[in-house]
Amino acid sequence: xxxxxxxxxxxxxxxxxxxxxxxxxxxxxxxxxxxxxxxxxxxxxxxxxxxxxxxxxxxxxxxxxxxxxxxxxxxxxxxxxxxxxxxxxxxxxxxxxxxxxxxxxxxxxxxxxxxxxxxxxxxxxxxxxxxxxxxxxxxxxxxxxxxxxxxxxxxxxxxxxxxxxxxxxxxxxxxxxxxxxxxxxxxxxxxxxxxxxxxxxxxxxxxxxxxxxxxxxxxxxxxxxxxxxxxxxxxxxxxxxxxxxxxxxxxxxxxxxxxxxxxxxxxxxxxxxxxxxxxxxxxxxxxxxxxxxxxxxxxxx
Amino acid sequence: xxxxxxxxxxxxxxxxxxxxxxxxxxxxxxxxxxxxxxxxxxxxxxxxxxxxxxxxxxxxxxxxxxxxxxxxxxxxxxxxxxxxxxxxxxxxxxxxxxxxxxxxxxxxxxxxxxxxxxxxxxxxxxxxxxxxxxxxxxxxxxxxxxxxxxxxxxxxxxxxxxxxxxxxxxxxxxxxxxxxxxxxxxxxxxxxxxxxxxxxxxxxxxxxxxxxxxxxxxxxxxxxxxxxxxxxxxxxxxxxxxxxxxxxxxxxxxxxxxxxxxxxxxxxxxxxxxxxxxxxxxxxxxxxxxxxxxxxxxxxxxxxxxxxxxxxxxxxxxxxxxxxxxxxxxxxxxxxxxxxxxxxxxxxxxxxxxxxxxxxxx
Numbered sequence: 001x002x003x004x005x006x007x008x009x010x011x012x013x014x015x016x017x018x019x020x021x022x023x024x025x026x027x028x029x030x031x032x033x034x035x036x037x038x039x040x041x042x043x044x045x046x047x048x049x050x051x052x053x054x055x056x057x058x059x060x061x062x063x064x065x066x067x068x069x070x071x072x073x074x075x076x077x078x079x080x081x082x083x084x085x086x087x088x089x090x091x092x093x094x095x096x097x098x099x100x101x102x103x104x105x106x107x108x109x110x111x112x113x114x115x116x117x118x119x120x121x122x123x124x125x126x127x128x129x130x131x132x133x134x135x136x137x138x139x140x141x142x143x144x145x146x147x148x149x150x151x152x153x154x155x156x157x158x159x160x161x162x163x164x165x166x167x168x169x170x171x172x173x174x175x176x177x178x179x180x181x182x183x184x185x186x187x188x189x190x191x192x193x194x195x196x197x198x199x200x201x202x203x204x205x206x207x208x209x210x211x212x213x214x215x216x217x218x219x220x221x222x223x224x225x226x227x228x229x230x231x232x233x234x235x236x237x238x239x240x241x242x243x244x245x246x247x248x249x250x251x252x253x254x255x256x257x258x259x260x261x262x263x264x265x266x267x268x269x270x271x272x273x274x275x276x277x278x279x280x281x282x283x284x285x286x287x288x289x290x291x292x293x294x295x296x297x298x299x300x301x
Numbered sequence: 302x303x304x305x306x307x308x309x310x311x312x313x314x315x316x317x318x319x320x321x322x323x324x325x326x327x328x329x330x331x332x333x334x335x336x337x338x339x340x341x342x343x344x345x346x347x348x349x350x351x352x353x354x355x356x357x358x359x360x361x362x363x364x365x366x367x368x369x370x371x372x373x374x375x376x377x378x379x380x381x382x383x384x385x386x387x388x389x390x391x392x393x394x395x396x397x398x399x400x401x402x403x404x405x406x407x408x409x410x411x412x413x414x415x416x417x418x419x420x421x422x423x424x425x426x427x428x429x430x431x432x433x434x435x436x437x438x439x440x441x442x443x444x445x446x447x448x449x450x451x452x453x454x455x456x457x458x459x460x461x462x463x464x465x466x467x468x469x470x471x472x473x474x475x476x477x478x479x480x481x482x483x484x485x486x487x488x489x490x491x492x493x494x495x496x497x498x499x500x501x502x503x504x505x506x507x508x509x510x511x512x513x514x515x516x517x518x519x520x521x522x523x524x525x526x527x528x529x530x531x532x533x534x535x536x537x538x539x540x541x542x543x544x545x546x547x548x549x550x551x552x553x554x555x556x557x558x559x560x561x562x563x564x565x566x567x568x569x570x571x572x573x574x575x576x577x578x579x580x581x582x583x584x585x586x587x588x589x590x591x592x593x594x595x596x597x598x599x600x601x602x603x604x605x606x607x608x609x610x611x612x613x614x615x616x617x618x619x620x621x622x623x624x625x626x627x628x629x630x631x632x633x634x635x636x637x638x639x640x641x642x643x644x645x646x647x648x649x650x651x652x653x654x655x656x657x658x659x660x661x662x663x
Contacts, residue, residue, distance in 0.1 A: 189384065189386065191382045191383070191384055191386035192386050192388065192389075194348075194351075194353050194380070194382065194386065195380070195382060195386035195387075195388075195447075196388075196399075196403075197353065197372075197373045197374070198351060198353070198373045198374065198378065198379065198380050198400075199374070199399050199400035199403050199447075199451075200373075200374035200400055200403040200404050201374075201399075201403045202403075205403060209388075209399070210388065213390040214389065214390060
């Protein structure tokens, strides 16, 4: 048999291939594709539980476009994304630089740094709610001790509640960003730093001219993960503030949840979810096309 | 005035001592090669000279000045790394200029140095490319350019040619030699490749297990190896070395290894003073011939095991009384494997207690 014959997949090979991916395809179709499609269909109806569903086309989307509460929720979400992602990347870079160095107990430090990330978000959120409690919270106790009069109801103030959500997220996920950045640091060969030292670069110049540019791919990857993740934030808000006080911490996903489950507006609530989904899909595609393709061009080190 | 002087350098990593009392001098403009197998400490020594690694004891002098307390950039050195260590995100031009920029040299100076270096290494066409767009040989040139452009007092090379294919390595070796002739700067060159050491070095320091085994000119290292390690490390194919026992007689030395007895017709002064003991006897493959030489020699009878025809000459593997003996002869031998032959050892090296015992030259 000639080698080419072996290389060309026959019809039988195709059939085998389809058979092989059938289980995975089924899984994706039943648990991802179908719900997504159904949600989209659902968003085209005006529906309350117990009432008759009526098809209203893109009516829900038109309403969302005009909804001042949704606008407010979007602003809160974007503020949260911007602030938490920035802080997490900065802090993550710091963490990565520290645990990249050789020192005694580095293994333990690396493990310890990851603990917040390993804790389930709901548990972490609950913990922060306790810590920030206005009567028995540890934060008040540490800051003011016996002066009970001075205790601050942290989560009752709009700005501080927002800050608390950001703080909880930064505390929990900086180490994850750090881990991604550490992977990027480890790819840079030691020889490159030796060369820069001999070339006369100071520690700061080595960071700015060598580490930072070579770390860009890792930073962009971390940025993507954190942006998408932050945009979907729900559990922190659900546990810590329920979107309050007022609408101060009502992020878009929480607004969707509230509309759907509390107010029972199934069609409109679904519309919010679908909109977030589409926005993130577009963002991800854009990212993969631009930044991602540049990353792939990089030669393997 | 010494270009470089190392005085009693010691280095320990934790409990492991990797360098033992290393002392070495290189004159102004001299090309010194540190030669040894991997793990012998030669690269560590180079990093100590560069200031990338602090020594545990001893001192480093460059251009007559003690540099022990100076960081790498203040030692007026440049280094070429094994994996080139080019900055991957910078163009060739930026790579070359990096060191000068860090030192805040004025722009016209940088431009001029860049032009000189590019001309010297013929890398004009590459200046605007990124390192990943270059071949291995081109990256190597740029790495050298980055060292040259700074006009340092001392060049350090850490196995710079080991990542190139054999043909390119040979041509870069010649270029490197030319480069040294033109620049006339002191160079320290680390390699495990004896051909590079022999062709490039004015002085070779052979290292093993963190100690300098021998320092000398290439021909000294080749003709008068100081101990069995140096004898076996230099030469291709390597020197035949036999570990056996010796006994001194009136006008000859009798050497036994297994069933083989060699009578070496030299009067030898035994440094051990015992007239008998264990010794290492060595003979280079190129010092074994099949025609009786005119001078004093040792003849052995053996059979041919394998012949490797290299074109100009051949490497013949003999079995002599159960002992393997490799010879390199020119022109190509007429005999075949299995034939019985008489071989003549022209020059013999003798080592007692790991030290060379001089034999009167034949």
